[in-house]
Amino acid sequence: MNLQELLNALLEELKSSDSLLRLVISTVVLICVVIFARWILRRYIRRNVNSTDLRRRWLVQLRNGLLLVLLLGLVMIWGNELRTFALSLVAIAVALVIATKELIICVSGTLIKSGSNAFQLGDRIQIKEYRGDVIDQNLLTTTILEVGPGKNMQQRSGRMVVIPNSLFAMEPLINESYSKDFVLHTFAIPFLRTDDWQRAQKELLRVAQIYCDEYLSDVKRHFDRISYRTGLDSPAVEPRVTLQFEEAEDITLVVRIPARAESRNWVEQNILNDVFSNNDFSSKQDA
Structure with a gap:
């Protein structure tokens, strides 16, 4: 199931839910109750608390308390739907990870070789059976001019090899030019x-x-x-x-x-x- 299908399924489930209207009404009622309670309590505090500092403290505590009540009420009302939505998000995340697994590993390999300063352009490297001189590298691939055939030959074969950077996250690398000159x-x-x-x-x-x-x-x-x-x-x-x-x-x-x-x-x-x-x-x- 791809990302579009998961989103469509989620929307259809919400539309077809019999309790959707009840949830919306409950949410509106909760908000109205909180607003009304805030209006009544603010008027009471302003009329009955004479100290300016104490009045300001009570008003701030009232605002924070009612906000907490509102959040808890919304969580209680929408709890089941939030759980369904969270599961859908997890499924979407898993699908994205599976679909982009190779890209993620390639980027990880790029970070590993860059962070370790494993080689530079012009270096002669070997990873698995691939051996040659590095002529280009980017976020996903590294390009070498093959040297060989075999690990004992020192001349170029005339072939270009494009190596996915995912190999640098999983295989040991040999740099034959670490000493440069x-x-x-x-x-x-x-x-x-x-x-x-x-x-x-x-x-x-x-x-x-x-x-x-x-x-x-x-x-x-x-x-x-x-x-x-x-x-x-x-x-x-x-x-x-x-x-x-x-x-x-x-x-x-x-x-x-x-x-x-x-x-x-x-x-x-x-x-x-x-x-x-x-x-x-x-x-x-x-x-």
Whole structure:
């Protein structure tokens, strides 16, 4: 039942009520009695109370007392109809909430992301399977340019994704650009245990240090400022290569490098090209 139908039903119920005329007459009688009582009592007070202060006090108390009597009388007369009207209002409110549920959640998500300052235009975010650079946001939606495919890719796919803000009220958000100018970027390279992964580890670290050396001091100052502002420990920003074991026969080398936010993909691809164009790490397997 929609809002218009509920209002029509309420009006029809009031029109068809046999007691409507009795209620109106009772209301008119009550008002006339209160007005007449006020007129009689005011005249009595003015004629019989000589003190100005006392007379004014009695007149004020008379006015307030008769107003209270009038309100109580109206509530007693219209009590059943008021209860019916209140139930109708509740039904209307429930219908409105159900009809606008998604809009309410979207607005709530907007308030949450705005209040927490979760991200800004240009930031790279991920929520559920959606990942990309924020290009627009309004009260109901947030628009991103998709980056992918997959969470490890750093290039745009050419697709635009419009995300309802209701997701920000229900799902955790990842902001990959929280540090703005510079980021700590990671990428993983899988190897077999029989490969020469030790040499690959050393070579990846050497090439990463070459590419990151020119701006390493700027990165350290940048993260020191963030650490001072947030009260957190400043992270180590030097390139590093760590080991990860996801399968018994596999070894994954996880490379972490500092990079400018807009050039992280460029640095990653150059490191990979330099390392794997000039080296073959499957020598142990061939032997």
